[in-house]
Amino acid sequence: MLSISSARKTLNLVPTVLKAGYATAVSKTGNGVKVAAIDESSPTASVSLVINAGARFEPQGKAGIAHFVKNFGFKNNGKRSAFRIARETELVGGVLSANLGRENVTFTAECLKEDVPYFVEVFGDLVAQTKFAEHEFHGVAHEVAAEVSYAEASPEITVIEAAHNAAFRTGLGNSVYAAPYAEISTSDLKKFAADNFVANKIALVATGISEAELKNLANSAFSHVAAGSEAKAEGAKYYGGDVRVAQNTEAGHVAVAFQGAAAGTPEFYTAQVLRSLLGGDRFVKWSTAGVSPLSAAAGKIGHGAQISAFNFGYSDAGLFGIYAQADHKNIAEAAKTAVASLKAASKSVSADEFKRALAQAKFETAARYETRAASTEILAAQAIQGHKVSASESLAAFDKVSAADVSKFAAKLLSSKPTTVVLGRTSELPYGDALF
Amino acid sequence: MSGITLVNQVKASKFLSGVLQPVANAFVNAAGYRKLGLRYDDVLREETDIIREAVNRLPDNEGYERVYRMKVAFQYSLSHTIATKDATLKPEDDIRYLTPIIDEVAAEFAEKEDFNNIKSYSK
Numbered sequence: 001m002l003s004i005s006s007a008r009k010t011l012n013l014v015p016t017v018l019k020a021g022y023a024t025a026v027s028k029t030g031n032g033v034k035v036a037a038i039d040e041s042s043p044t045a046s047v048s049l050v051i052n053a054g055a056r057f058e059p060q061g062k063a064g065i066a067h068f069v070k071n072f073g074f075k076n077n078g079k080r081s082a083f084r085i086a087r088e089t090e091l092v093g094g095v096l097s098a099n100l101g102r103e104n105v106t107f108t109a110e111c112l113k114e115d116v117p118y119f120v121e122v123f124g125d126l127v128a129q130t131k132f133a134e135h136e137f138h139g140v141a142h143e144v145a146a147e148v149s150y151a152e153a154s155p156e157i158t159v160i161e162a163a164h165n166a167a168f169r170t171g172l173g174n175s176v177y178a179a180p181y182a183e184i185s186t187s188d189l190k191k192f193a194a195d196n197f198v199a200n201k202i203a204l205v206a207t208g209i210s211e212a213e214l215k216n217l218a219n220s221a222f223s224h225v226a227a228g229s230e231a232k233a234e235g236a237k238y239y240g241g242d243v244r245v246a247q248n249t250e251a252g253h254v255a256v257a258f259q260g261a262a263a264g265t266p267e268f269y270t271a272q273v274l275r276s277l278l279g280g281d282r283f284v285k286w287s288t289a290g291v292s293p294l295s296a297a298a299g300k301i302g303h304g305a306q307i308s309a310f311n312f313g314y315s316d317a318g319l320f321g322i323y324a325q326a327d328h329k330n331i332a333e334a335a336k337t338a339v340a341s342l343k344a345a346s347k348s349v350s351a352d353e354f355k356r357a358l359a360q361a362k363f364e365t366a367a368r369y370e371t372r373a374a375s376t377e378i379l380a381a382q383a384i385q386g387h388k389v390s391a392s393e394s395l396a397a398f399d400k401v402s403a404a405d406v407s408k409f410a411a412k413l414l415s416s417k418p419t420t421v422v423l424g425r426t427s428e429l430p431y432g433d434a435l436f
Numbered sequence: 437m438s439g440i441t442l443v444n445q446v447k448a449s450k451f452l453s454g455v456l457q458p459v460a461n462a463f464v465n466a467a468g469y470r471k472l473g474l475r476y477d478d479v480l481r482e483e484t485d486i487i488r489e490a491v492n493r494l495p496d497n498e499g500y501e502r503v504y505r506m507k508v509a510f511q512y513s514l515s516h517t518i519a520t521k522d523a524t525l526k527p528e529d530d531i532r533y534l535t536p537i538i539d540e541v542a543a544e545f546a547e548k549e550d551f552n553n554i555k556s557y558s559k
Contacts (some may be wrong), residue, residue: 081544086550134491 015166025385026203027211029219031227034203036383037211038375045116046372048108049381050124052203052231053196054101055174056314064178065192068149070100072189073107074122078129082136085122092118100176103315104380110372116209116369117217118147118194123204124221127197131374132189134362143180151269155253156243157421159421162312163257166241167319167419171234198228203383205376236317240417240433245424250306252331252424253324256339256435260311260318263381264389269397270409271311272365276321277349277357277406278341281307292321293341300337301330307338315385320413332430339435344412354403362398364418461527470525471518472509477534478502486545490537498533 031230055066074096075082089096094111107126109119151157157177165173178184202225204218209374239261261267279292290296294307305326312319322342324334349357369391384389389397420432446452464470469479494502512518519523519525 081546081547083544083551091554091556133493134495 019430022273022329026388027215028385029199029222031222031225032199032202033217033218033220033222033225034383034386035205035211036203036379036388037206037214038379039210040208042208043113043223044110045113045206046108046110046376047116047119047123047204047206047209047214047293048106048376048380049126050203050297050384051105051127051196052101052103053192053199054103054237054385055106055176055286057196057231058232059192060172062182062184062192063174063186064144065184065188066105066174066183067101067144067176068180068184068189068225069192069305070098070105070285071143071147072098072136073098073105073126074137074317074417075140076131076133077357079125080122080268082325085088085304088118090408095120102174102176104384106377106380108376113208115216115264116206118222120204120214120217124218124223124225127202127222128224130193131230132186132193134184134186137189138188144182148180149175152368153421155247155249155251155325156323157248158256159253159423162245162421163255163321163419164312164319164421166243166421167238167257167259167292168236168317171315172236172317195228196231197225199225200228200230203380205379207372207376207379209250211268233316236314238317240389240419242419244426244429245421246426247423249424250327251325252328252429254331254429254435255321255419255421256335256432257310257319257419258419260320261313261409262318263313264385264387266319266400267409268311268393269361269394270405271313272361272400273309273316273354273366273398274406274409275309276364277345277353278309278338279357279360280306280322285424294338297314297334297337297341298326301326301334303327303330304336306423307334312393313372315381318329319419321419328425328428330390331424332434335430341398342410343414346407346414349403349407354406357406358398358401362395365394390420464527464530468518468528469509469528473519473523473525474505474509475525475530475533477532478505478509480534480538486541487534487538490534490541493537493541494534496499502533 026034028034050099053066058065062190073319075083080088084108085096087107089111092111092115094109094115095111098104099108107123109122151161161175161177163173199222202222204214204222206214240259261271276295278294279290279293279331280298281290282290290299294309298305298307303326305324307322307324307326309322310320322335322338324331325337326334368378416434418432422429422432446456464476467479469476482488482491491499491502
């Protein structure tokens, strides 16, 4: 955890690092695979295969198929068996992982620099030749079921998934976890792969290797991939609504969300500042009271209450909200205080508060460019959309945000129909409209 | 399956297949499994890791049909009869439904064996 003072120091260092080499041009291979790389001077590298076929692109009646696709990464393909991929990865000291988001399915390999060509080749085979064999499917289905039950047991995940579902219904409202009733077969998966594993929906994103080199590797490894066409998501429409999930939990959970802003838009930067302004994050480990309104409110309630703001940005929509967690006695008060803080922000934002929020939002954004997982994620989202925003450019975008913008944005949030999710002993939990 | 096989050479040569096909037919007849309604792949020795795994990987309906043929064969055996001429398995129905899977599994097992005995060297 970082204290405020060390955060400041890091922030001062950022611009020089940026000048050194954070240019993120998005180029394409011959058949349309987008390629982006950050060439940093470390002995290790990472390559990610990003397929623009996340949960929002699941066809009607096949909810959860993206989850199966994620878990089918690195399985038997025409060139190598799953066993061989696993062993060869171990032999070269690599780490493989798969990740599913609402927009993208991402497969990542972290390795020593000289082994990047091997993993790019594996990715090319994964896209073009994965067999989706029946006997492997049984194992994958078990993994999916285990992850689904993990998600069901986690109130935070359940609440955030329910909030997305109520806010967007279909598309972005699709859960990244397969539904318990998901009926997916290997032939569904083969069809989904044929439709979505096409060059125009794929981006190859890497750190620790130059973009020219990566493009060369991609050109040969992905030469057999059909070009296809770019993903067309049905535009996300915001609905809003109430969801009440009955679960026997210690603490009550309440999330109140509103229509936010799409990632990368000027409004999104405003939303980030508002998020930092409301706060709730702990910057000092084990601290019980912070300076932001939400952490002050949580500190006042005590008993382990946590209140924080969240801001999810997607390619064409966003979800901004407040998440409160406290024992059932205090949860209504916690949620009401949280909404009151948002209302206060919609009226006016003081210069001091704005300065703090801006600094925190900037630091968070810049810091994200410096960890591998986060910078890969940023790069992936940008590569898929074909536009590039460097860390310095996004910091510059923050400078255009004013305190008035922030309160105007807060007012705009409050004018959208709220999405309220409560989870816990529902009879003791507040109703959405009682919070305002 | 493992072992040296000249089956492709024999099939390719008109002369060799002309000579050996009748011998093969006579062998199958003498083996008698078709008279119990079984296919060749049903009588492969199941008690090996490879074949057990291959049987596990059969699609559901083929697995059920395999078990059904075996039950019928047991019944013939218990009642000391063999299938009537009509019920005897026809040569064209004697499909090698399991052999491709066995080959696949055998290749995977061999690969595993190779990796388990790998010697690493520096580049």
